[in-house]
Amino acid sequence: MISKALTIAGSDSGGGAGIQADLKTFQELSVYGMSVLTAVTAQNTLGVQGVYPVTLEAINQQLDSIGLDLQPDAVKTGMLFNSDIIRIVADKIKYYGWSNLVIDPVMVAKGGSTLLLQVAVQSLISHLLPLALVTTPNIPEAEMITKMTISTIEERKKAAKIIHGMGSKYVVLKGGHDTSTTAVTDLLYDGHEYTLLESSRIQTRHTHGTGCTYSAAVTAELAKGKSVAEAIQTAKAFIQAAIEDELGIGAGHGPTNHFAYQNRLRGINSATNEQ
Ligand SMILES: Nc1ncnc2c1ncn2[C@@H]1O[C@H](COP(=O)(O)OP(=O)(O)O)[C@@H](O)[C@H]1O
Numbered sequence: 001m002i003s004k005a006l007t008i009a010g011s012d013s014g015g016g017a018g019i020q021a022d023l024k025t026f027q028e029l030s031v032y033g034m035s036v037l038t039a040v041t042a043q044n045t046l047g048v049q050g051v052y053p054v055t056l057e058a059i060n061q062q063l064d065s066i067g068l069d070l071q072p073d074a075v076k077t078g079m080l081f082n083s084d085i086i087r088i089v090a091d092k093i094k095y096y097g098w099s100n101l102v103i104d105p106v107m108v109a110k111g112g113s114t115l116l117l118q119v120a121v122q123s124l125i126s127h128l129l130p131l132a133l134v135t136t137p138n139i140p141e142a143e144m145i146t147k148m149t150i151s152t153i154e155e156r157k158k159a160a161k162i163i164h165g166m167g168s169k170y171v172v173l174k175g176g177h178d179t180s181t182t183a184v185t186d187l188l189y190d191g192h193e194y195t196l197l198e199s200s201r202i203q204t205r206h207t208h209g210t211g212c213t214y215s216a217a218v219t220a221e222l223a224k225g226k227s228v229a230e231a232i233q234t235a236k237a238f239i240q241a242a243i244e245d246e247l248g249i250g251a252g253h254g255p256t257n258h259f260a261y262q263n264r265l266r267g268i269n270s271a272t273n274e275q
């Protein structure tokens with residue numbers, strides 16, 4: 001039977017981040033994708049032009065529609081926007097027993113727009129992090145959650161440990177925002193050991209949706225029954241290929257290439273999408 005994954009997140013009309021990035025990633029990793037929409041954004045590669053939260057009633061109903069018929073093998077959350085949304089999402093996750101849970105604590109879009117109200121950060125900490133199997137903050141998100149300043153690897157380790165202490169069984173503190181080195185280093189903490197996942201930094205402005213795509217790849221692999229360590233390794237390869245084989249779409253920060261990982265496995269040229 002096919003594995004099924006659910007994303008609970010916002011829509012990006014530009015198709016590079018949010019629900020769209022998640023579903024494309026699920027599909028590329030051969031997992032059946034489902035979605036619960038929390039907000040509609042009017043968005044393109046130049047920025048976010050509008051944010052329209054979905055009503056709580058509509059979110060609740062979508063969660064029940066999935067929970068009562070299509071039990072997902074793994075679930076991820078992305079943009080949740082406010083405390084009320086966080087609370088009902090957390091309640092339903094508990095109610096349906098969705099324990100294979102990846103929390104991408106989306107807060108601010110690359111262009112600076114707010115995707116989670118600052119007053120809702122505490123709700124995320126109190127209601128969602130205790131349910132998480134894996135949490136995938138970037139550096140600014142980890143700073144908001146821990147109220148620390150993070151510049152060194154030691155500070156990253158300390159922050160990952162604090163987030164683990166908030167209830168997330170695994171923490172991946174992503175290193176994309178540290179532009180001080182030629183490498184990009186993600187840090188994994190499982191409560192016992194720290195593992196550094198390093199790759200070369202790709203010089204590009206087309207990184208819109210990297211975090212969404214990465215956490216969706218982790219979720220897809222977990223849905224297939226892979227271990228957290230395996231899922232994280234595949235996700236890193238998926239995002240590295242997606243950034244490297246850039247599509248060059250839009251006048252601003254363009255999307256990553258969701259075809260790239262499979263194209264490489266199938267020997268398809270990513271520039272033309274042909275063999
Ligand atoms: N320029 C880059 N080159 C290679 N990998 C990158 C680059 N930017 C981000 N990544 C990777 O993409 C993923 C998302 O990273 P990050 O940018 O930190 O998160 P977010 O998109 O949530 O801000 C991480 O696995 C990170 O290592």
Ligand SMILES: Cc1ncc(COP(=O)(O)O)c(N)n1
Nearest residue numbers: 010017018109110208209210
């Ligand atoms: C709907 C939605 N969800 C998440 C992101 C974050 O993506 P990024 O940090 O790459 O801008 C986004 N821009 N839009």
